[in-house]
Amino acid sequence: MxxxxxxxxxxxxxxxxxxxxxxxxxxxxxxxxxxxxxxxxxxxxxxxxxxxxxxxxxxxxxxxxxxxxxxxxxxxxxxxxxxxxxxxxxxxxxxxxxxxxxxxxxxxxxxxxxxxxxxxxxxxxxxxxxxxxxxxxxxxxxxxxxxxxxLIPDSIDGADEASFLTSDEALRLDELPDRLVVVGGGYIAVEMGHFFGQMGATVVIVGHGDVLADREDHDVAERLTEAYRRKHELHLGHEVTALADDDGETVVTAESEDGDELEVRGDEVLVATGRxxxxxxxxxxxxxxxxxxxxxxxxxxxxxxxxxxxxxxxxxxxxxxxxxxxxxxxxxxxxxxxRDARTPVEFPGMAHAVFGSPQIGSLGKTESDLGDRAYDVGEFEYDETALGSALASDAGYAKALVAPDDEVLGFHVVGPHASMLVHEVSTAVAAGGDAERIAETIHVHPALSEVVQGAFRDARDVAPSGF
Incomplete structure (x- = not known):
């Protein structure tokens, strides 16, 4: 030994x-x-x-x-x-x-x-x-x-025999599928759906939730879902029950809570149901x-x-x-x-992002997480800023969740550069900053970061804007 x-x-x-x-x-x-x-x-x-x-x-x-x-x-x-x-x-x-x-x-x-x-x-x-x-x-x-x-759920019949991809194989395909069926509605499904769709594949997403990325704040997830619905074929609220090979295609069978059965086919199927x-x-x-x-x-x-x-x-x-x-x-x-220390791990300002189109950036609690806890909500649309309005009429949206004592409980943004915008809040929280400090920090005009400031100003009702 x-x-x-x-x-x-x-x-x-x-x-x-x-x-x-x-x-x-x-x-x-x-x-x-x-x-x-x-x-x-x-x-x-x-x-x-x-x-x-x-x-x-x-x-x-x-x-x-x-x-x-x-x-x-x-x-x-x-x-x-x-x-x-x-x-x-x-x-x-x-x-x-x-x-x-x-x-x-x-x-x-x-x-x-x-x-x-x-x-x-x-x-x-x-x-x-x-x-x-x-x-x-x-x-x-x-x-x-x-x-x-x-993770390949045991509840999917035929998964041990049918042909399908996981994210491991999907990232190494040497031929673009004509029609890709994605099983799952989480961040991997969102990101891979965006990639293959823009590469030219027809993308079909079958997910069990009522929205894509259903662990995100619901308002943000709804906006993401509507954007994907315009580009892809979505079948949400369906649990995949079986996979089977048939004549060069993989057949995906799914069932809704009401018992309605759905069958879709793809020349490739990506199972993206978690890890x-x-x-x-x-x-x-x-x-x-x-x-x-x-x-x-x-x-x-x-x-x-x-x-x-x-x-x-x-x-x-x-x-x-x-x-x-x-x-x-x-x-x-x-x-x-x-170094022989005994230092407890801390994750101050822990944020994450989903790199779909649009992107999501998220930190802290969602409204669903907060339940009956007292909090204020601040909301802001991208097109309420000069740069945001140049992107598109429905470019994006930000939401700040703030406690009565000004603690930042959560921040969620969907739209271009969301993965970067969330870091302003992450840095502020890690440094001990509160909602009022973010709201009153001087932001470069007309930078897209004004979206962040707008959400916190709305939460704190300190948003003078002129006529």
């Missing part, structure tokens, strides 16, 4: 911890079955947002006539676009691997691993699990950053790690698990499933493991 100061399981957010620990002089092992960089770099946010940016450019050209500009789009080289993005991602991942291999303090196992005891891991460097040719390693501390994978933690793949039971009913590894406020010296971060832990939250958790684990 090989002994290390620190064993890091997973090369996504865990890579941050491994690098810092090795730089601090610890003897570190990284175990990653795929490429370094994890889901985000290789199969998630990085390639998807690079592809989505191309879709945004295509959409801009398609809509140029609305601004009096004569522009044509003769062709979109789908295969070339996908190949270029994936080549860039692969190059970045390999660069990370080379740096890890060259670091004197790091042993990089590019292989599958699983727990066989509390802080002991079998690395599949040889044959099958349990082979003597495999290597067993242990660490004084172990950081589990084992990530997540697409599940990889705790089972890492065999966490053998280490004695407690998990919740969904399989997420339980941690305390310092991100230590139920086993001393074993820590969990990123998608596999029961916190946020965002890359930026995972990176923040990695920073805390560096403090607590490498």
């Amino acid at each position: 090989t002994v290390f100061d620190l064993v890091v399981l997973g090369g996504g957010t865990g890579n941050i911890v491994a690098s810092a620990a090795a730089d601090a002089g610890l003897d570190v092992a990284i175990v990653e079955r795929g490429r370094l960089g994890g889901t985000c770099l290789n199969r998630g946010c990085n390639p998807s947002k690079k592809l989505i940016h191309r879709a945004d450019v295509v959409e801009t050209v398609r809509n140029a006539s609305a601004y009096g500009i004569d522009a044509t789009l003769d062709d979109v080289p789908f295969a070339d676009v996908v190949a270029e993005v994936n080549a860039t991602v692969a190059e970045e991942a390999e660069s990370k691997a080379e740096r890890a291999r060259e670091h004197d303090g790091v042993t990089f196992y590019q292989a599958a691993g699983r727990f066989v005891d509390e802080r002991t891991v079998e690395v599949r460097t040889g044959g099958e699990w349990g082979d003597d040719s495999n290597e067993t390693i242990t660490g004084d501390d172990v950081v589990l950053a084992g990530g997540s994978r697409p 599940r933690p990889n705790s089972d793949l890492w065999n966490v039971e053998a280490a004695g790690l407690e998990t919740n009913e969904k399989g997420f590894v339980a941690t305390d406020e310092c991100l230590e698990t139920s086993v001393d010296g074993v820590w969990a971060i990123g998608d596999i832990a029961d916190n946020f499933m965002f890359k930026h939250s995972g990176d923040k958790e990695a920073e805390y684990v560096v403090e607590n493991v490498v």
Whole structure:
């Protein structure tokens, strides 16, 4: 058995911890079955947002006539676009691997691993699990950053036989489908629907909620849904019950709450029904790690698990499933493991975005979350600002949720650049600012950030505008 100061399981957010620990002089092992960089770099946010940016450019050209500009789009080289993005991602991942291999303090196992005891891991460097040719390693501390994978609901009959894509495969298609059916209505469905639609596919979305992105604030989700309804075929309020192959197509069967059955077909089907933690793949039971009913590894406020010296971060832990939250958790684990602190993790101003068209930016509570709690609502339309009105008549909308004592409870925006606009509020909240401070901060005119100010001024009834 090989002994290390620190064993890091997973090369996504865990890579941050491994690098810092090795730089601090610890003897570190990284175990990653795929490429370094994890889901985000290789199969998630990085390639998807690079592809989505191309879709945004295509959409801009398609809509140029609305601004009096004569522009044509003769062709979109789908295969070339996908190949270029994936080549860039692969190059970045390999660069990370080379740096890890060259670091004197790091042993990089590019292989599958699983727990066989509390802080002991079998690395599949040889044959099958349990082979003597495999290597067993242990660490004084172990950081589990084992990530997540697409969730395929057991309730879908035929899913083990029918042909379909997950987000992993959809990002690597070398041929544009004529008709893509997306199963699910969350952020992956929204983002991939936008990408494939602008690339030229007919997109059909079948989701169980009454709106797309139904975990977002309802007013924001409704606006997103109406925008998608104008561009795509939506079948909402339907639970997918079965998948089947038929004559080169995949047949999707779904049912509404009233029992009405729906059948749609696509030459490709993308199942985008969420993600599940990889705790089972890492065999966490053998280490004695407690998990919740969904399989997420339980941690305390310092991100230590139920086993001393074993820590969990990123998608596999029961916190946020965002890359930026995972990176923040990695920073805390560096403090607590490498520097021997006991600092509780905090997520001040935690925001997220959905990179569809339109975009969504969101922070804090939605109105549904707040229930009977006392709060004020501030609303503002993009077209109430000079720059916003130049975008489109229905370009976007912002909503601020504010407590009577001026605490920012939530902020939600849908429209162009929403993923950037939300950061003004995120920064203010993280710095201890309140709603009145945001409302009274001098904003550049005519920048789009006036939309943010407008929502908070409306919430605080301090919006002088002249005649």
